[in-house]
Amino acid sequence: MIAAMNGHLDVVKWLFKVGSAADVIRTTDAKNLTPLRAACKSSRSSGVVLWLVLQGAANDDATGHVSPALLDQSVPPYHDGARQALRSALGRLFRDHASFARLVLPAAATLGSEEGLITPLAKLRGHEDTLGPLIADFAGVLRGRPLRNAREALACFARHDWEIAERHCRASRAAEKAATEARAAAQAAEEVAAAARAAAESTLLDAQQRLDQLLL
Numbered sequence: 001m002i003a004a005m006n007g008h009l010d011v012v013k014w015l016f017k018v019g020s021a022a023d024v025i026r027t028t029d030a031k032n033l034t035p036l037r038a039a040c041k042s043s044r045s046s047g048v049v050l051w052l053v054l055q056g057a058a059n060d061d062a063t064g065h066v067s068p069a070l071l072d073q074s075v076p077p078y079h080d081g082a083r084q085a086l087r088s089a090l091g092r093l094f095r096d097h098a099s100f101a102r103l104v105l106p107a108a109a110t111l112g113s114e115e116g117l118i119t120p121l122a123k124l125r126g127h128e129d130t131l132g133p134l135i136a137d138f139a140g141v142l143r144g145r146p147l148r149n150a151r152e153a154l155a156c157f158a159r160h161d162w163e164i165a166e167r168h169c170r171a172s173r174a175a176e177k178a179a180t181e182a183r184a185a186a187q188a189a190e191e192v193a194a195a196a197r198a199a200a201e202s203t204l205l206d207a208q209q210r211l212d213q214l215l216l
Contacts, residue, residue: 001027004035007044009051016055025057036074040082049075049082050089053153054146066152068159077160087157090150093142100141104132 003011012035028034036057039045052058053066058074060067075083136143142150 001029001033001035001038004039004045004048004052005042007039007042007046007048009047012048012051025052025055026061034074040075040079043081046082046085046089049086053086053090054142054149056145056149058153059149066149066156068156071153071156072160083157087154090154094147094150094154096140097136097142097147100136100139104135 003015025036026034029038034057036049036052039048039052053071053075056064058066058071060070075086077083133143135141
């Protein structure tokens, strides 16, 4: 907990590696804070936040997938700095994986020899399943469960943005409807007032005419 809060990523990784994975992911302190939630409170712990999410700290225990509710609880929207830093880092890692999958692996499969010489990438042909993961790990490219967690966390953020936009649209439509109804009510009130003024003027005119007849 203290290591996560103070941004000591190496210590967090070591605890995870030596068998404290459950504690690193799910343990809570006296304030019911998880390591991920605690790390979000410190600007020094953005790397810890990212690593914990990739390891499944925001995953539902029952499904094994990222839980939107748990992600919002662990990295709440009001911690905008931590949330934006996490989203940016996840997006960068996901783009790196996409570039690796789009450029390196197809190149190994399609580039052949040049002038009788075997190109370096061509040497990977037939070994993509064994050497590909090693190269990805060496280059820091996500794969496996961390990649899936990154994809699902980004989807949760996108869904949250959509829900906020939808709420704003509904509020805007409700405000517009209320304004339209208010304008209609004001117009109706003005029409009633105009009719009342006309009736009062007519009554006054009739009374004036009767008075004039009495005075003749």
